[in-house]
Amino acid sequence: MAKRDDYMASSSGSSNGAHKRLLQDCSSYAQEHAKKRVRISTRAEYTYAPYHDGYQWRKYGQKMIRGNTYPRCYYRCTFHQDHGCPATKHVEQTNSQDPPLFRVIYTNEHTCSSTHASDYMASSIHIQQIANASLRKAEMEIPSLTHCSAGHGLIKEEKDAIVSSLLTVINGCDVATSDVGRAAVQESTPALMARNSYEATPSVSPVPLEASDELKMDFVEPPESHWLEPLDLGWFIEYTQTG
DNA sequence: AGCATTTGACCTCC
DNA sequence: GGAGGTCAAATGCT
Numbered sequence: 001m002a003k004r005d006d007y008m009a010s011s012s013g014s015s016n017g018a019h020k021r022l023l024q025d026c027s028s029y030a031q032e033h034a035k036k037r038v039r040i041s042t043r044a045e046y047t048y049a050p051y052h053d054g055y056q057w058r059k060y061g062q063k064m065i066r067g068n069t070y071p072r073c074y075y076r077c078t079f080h081q082d083h084g085c086p087a088t089k090h091v092e093q094t095n096s097q098d099p100p101l102f103r104v105i106y107t108n109e110h111t112c113s114s115t116h117a118s119d120y121m122a123s124s125i126h127i128q129q130i131a132n133a134s135l136r137k138a139e140m141e142i143p144s145l146t147h148c149s150a151g152h153g154l155i156k157e158e159k160d161a162i163v164s165s166l167l168t169v170i171n172g173c174d175v176a177t178s179d180v181g182r183a184a185v186q187e188s189t190p191a192l193m194a195r196n197s198y199e200a201t202p203s204v205s206p207v208p209l210e211a212s213d214e215l216k217m218d219f220v221e222p223p224e225s226h227w228l229e230p231l232d233l234g235w236f237i238e239y240t241q242t243g
Numbered sequence: 244a245g246c247a248t249t250t251g252a253c254c255t256c257c
Numbered sequence: 258g259g260a261g262g263t264c265a266a267a268t269g270c271t
Binding site: 060061063065066072074076090 | 259260261262263264265
Binding site: 058059060061062 | 246247248249250
């Protein structure tokens with residue numbers, strides 16, 4: 001933690017800005033997560049990680065859709081046969097950017113036994129995605145962030161701490177520092193996503209951990225904030241609900 | 244050998 | 258008849 005303390009001391013201004021910013025972005029998702037506890041039958045979502053939403057899917061078809069550049073892939077819950085789980089989703093790439101953005105349409109809710117654990121895993125991965133997107137956009141807006149004396153990795157450490165804290169609040173446990181959480185984050189990196197454009201990779205099995213006292217949010221009032229306006233994440237997540 | 248993915252064929256709806 | 262969704266045999270991977 002020495003490195004992190006140095007970072008906090010040397011750049012508390014932007015760090016606090018990052019805290020506020022990431023908290024704002026991730027808290028928005030936390031609210032959405034709470035809303036979604038009321039089950040819906042269909043929803044659309046834009047994501048950089050269409051194959052890592054905490055559930056296990058089996059691909060059963062692929063089709064070129066009229067007017068689309070990229071094919072639409074059809075997935076069914078792995079437990080469709082075993083437990084009759086009706087959940088399905090289809091995934092289509094929406095652009096050729098790096099990383100590519102995917103539109104995922106979820107249909108029906110999971111009735112398989114892993115629903116609770118998967119909900120937990122799905123929320124953690126979503127928060128990771130939002131935090132990553134926020135960080136990535138911040139780096140584009142403020143190039144000097146990437147090269148600041150405190151080091152790029154330390155900013156990510158801050159992100160991990162925030163993500164972990166939010167998960168502690170939402171789920172009562174912590175994955176950001178666990179191997180499972182780390183694996184999920186690594187699997188969602190842009191480079192790997194680009195490589196796996198149409199590969200359905202297996203999901204990890206969530207292993208809930210006890211809440212830890214080691215992770216605490218230490219806010220420091222900055223002498224001045226170097227951060228910009230809060231991120232607009234409207235482009236990142238879109239939910240449409242039917243039924 | 245068993246499981247997952249691919250892909251052309253088939254089905255349903257408009 | 259065309260488009261979207263699903264089936265199932267063939268194929269690939271571990």
